[in-house]
Amino acid sequence: MSTGSRTDAVPPAAPVAPATAAAPVTAVLVRLKLSLLRNGLRQSGGRRAAYVASAVVALLFGVLQLLGFVLLRGHEHAASVAVPCAAVLALGWAVMPLFFPSGDETLDPTRLVMLPLRPRPLVRGLLTASLVGIGPLFTALLLIGCAISVAHGAGAYAVAVVGVALALLVCVALARAVAAANTRLLTSRKGRDLAVLSGLVVAVGAQLVNFGAQRLGSSGLGRLDPVTDVLRWVPPASAVDAIDSASDGSYGVAAAQLALAAAALAVLLRAWSRTLTRLMTSPDASTVQAPDAAARKRTAAPGRRRLLPAGRTGTVMERSLRYVLRDPKTKAAWVTSLAIGLIVPVFNALQGTGSVYLACFAAGMLGVQMYNQFGQDTSAFWMVALTISSPRDAYLELRGRALALLAVTLPYATLVTVLTAALVGDWARLPEVLGVSFALLGAMLATGAWASARFPYSIPQEGYKNVAPGQAGLAWIAIFGGMLAAALLCSPVIAFAVWTHVSATGDGLGWLLLPAGAFYGTAVTLLGLRLSAPRTASRLPEILTAVSKG
Numbered sequence: 001m002s003t004g005s006r007t008d009a010v011p012p013a014a015p016v017a018p019a020t021a022a023a024p025v026t027a028v029l030v031r032l033k034l035s036l037l038r039n040g041l042r043q044s045g046g047r048r049a050a051y052v053a054s055a056v057v058a059l060l061f062g063v064l065q066l067l068g069f070v071l072l073r074g075h076e077h078a079a080s081v082a083v084p085c086a087a088v089l090a091l092g093w094a095v096m097p098l099f100f101p102s103g104d105e106t107l108d109p110t111r112l113v114m115l116p117l118r119p120r121p122l123v124r125g126l127l128t129a130s131l132v133g134i135g136p137l138f139t140a141l142l143l144i145g146c147a148i149s150v151a152h153g154a155g156a157y158a159v160a161v162v163g164v165a166l167a168l169l170v171c172v173a174l175a176r177a178v179a180a181a182n183t184r185l186l187t188s189r190k191g192r193d194l195a196v197l198s199g200l201v202v203a204v205g206a207q208l209v210n211f212g213a214q215r216l217g218s219s220g221l222g223r224l225d226p227v228t229d230v231l232r233w234v235p236p237a238s239a240v241d242a243i244d245s246a247s248d249g250s251y252g253v254a255a256a257q258l259a260l261a262a263a264a265l266a267v268l269l270r271a272w273s274r275t276l277t278r279l280m281t282s283p284d285a286s287t288v289q290a291p292d293a294a295a296r297k298r299t300a301a302p303g304r305r306r307l308l309p310a311g312r313t314g315t316v317m318e319r320s321l322r323y324v325l326r327d328p329k330t331k332a333a334w335v336t337s338l339a340i341g342l343i344v345p346v347f348n349a350l351q352g353t354g355s356v357y358l359a360c361f362a363a364g365m366l367g368v369q370m371y372n373q374f375g376q377d378t379s380a381f382w383m384v385a386l387t388i389s390s391p392r393d394a395y396l397e398l399r400g401r402a403l404a405l406l407a408v409t410l411p412y413a414t415l416v417t418v419l420t421a422a423l424v425g426d427w428a429r430l431p432e433v434l435g436v437s438f439a440l441l442g443a444m445l446a447t448g449a450w451a452s453a454r455f456p457y458s459i460p461q462e463g464y465k466n467v468a469p470g471q472a473g474l475a476w477i478a479i480f481g482g483m484l485a486a487a488l489l490c491s492p493v494i495a496f497a498v499w500t501h502v503s504a505t506g507d508g509l510g511w512l513l514l515p516a517g518a519f520y521g522t523a524v525t526l527l528g529l530r531l532s533a534p535r536t537a538s539r540l541p542e543i544l545t546a547v548s549k550g
Helices: 003-009 021-042 044-071 078-099 119-131 134-150 152-179 189-196 198-219 223-233 237-246 251-281 291-304 312-326 330-348 356-370 375-385 391-425 427-452 472-489 491-502 509-537 539-546
Strands: none
Touching: 003 189, 021 119, 044 078, 044 134, 078 134, 078 223, 078 237, 119 152, 119 251, 134 237, 152 237, 152 251, 223 237, 223 251, 237 251, 312 330, 312 391, 330 356, 330 391, 356 391, 356 427, 356 472, 375 539, 391 427, 391 509, 427 472, 427 491, 427 509, 472 491, 491 509, 509 539
């Protein structure tokens, strides 16, 4: 067979034009984004309704903010609101991929590893596709409002067109660069843990916004001027302040601020491109653990184990604390309780409206973690149930779980109480508040142990729901009924605290609340564990069925 015949049988390959490859890639990625959005909405009517409702709310809020900025036009401190707003938007775009990694399927570039794509066309295509959605539209509305509030004159409006575009592109590129740099994290178990903790960020952020709004309402927008003087040179806020500079006739300053925003965009795109190249060409070693690290963990474990009691109690404590560190839902509940328990008393004290008694909120937030103890184990509770054959075993199980909670709650509640007393300046009531906190914690441990055996419910491991479908009533009864019972149990200590303040004979006896509250809380806890143990041992099949439904 001649080589010429083989050459004639195979047609030559068509040449590839790299210069024209970017445009088709961009169009394909935009269509992919639209297809993912459309197919996601086709899954169920509830998902479509939720998407439409969230879109309407987001756009309505964006339009209202736009109108607010229009009304702010001409105000002396308009730039002091517009510039920080642009910086807050950029911060939101930076953290959004970390807490909502599943919100956009195209945030994971490793899905495109097998495709013959070069980084630069891929970056242009993904950047364009990122501009499709509610988030970019909402951001554009706010940036347009910021521009209108500070723009005066034709030159300023010309700068506004460039400034708004640059600010929007910087926000989107920042989100993409952060998502690409943390792709391995976001697709791992730790990334899912981080997503579950997004509720904490929302709660803390809401408290910070509320605190800041109250401070501004009492002192005026002028307090933002020092912050604005710094942020006006930080992209993308510099692009918004360039409009204000152009309105004042400082075109040189405006050009420098736009150039700074453009340089930031170029740096982000460059970093994004380098990250994409590394993701496309390097293996995923995020789950590989070095042998020496595993050996260090094995040698360190006995040292930590010696800090816990011997026997079943120490084993249960170690298991419960490991759940706090490793289980996403348990970790989220604990971290949220720790944060809210600190924020409420401290923020009220900083605003001058707080009381040292608000520190009891810390003990109450962590005491809630005692409720539904077996539901936190989900289907793995069957292994625990196999080790419980008598009320004595159930008592040791409940006692270990209560001691694990106390190991964190007691020092934490004490620290929050001392900090609140220092901020309020009311050291005289510190023993009283500590006594009430300890009594409240003991009452919640007692009622939590009983509610865990009487009203167990399942906690789904996937998604953001904390109660399995059909068990919401059980959760309400267990938590709110148990909290009401705890308040009733704690009423003698509360009555004693009130008596020390309203009675002349009780004046100066408030320090007795500390030992009385500690003793009362300990006694109530032990009594609650004793009474809950027989019910737990007798209801093991029902508990196992209830907690395994999720």
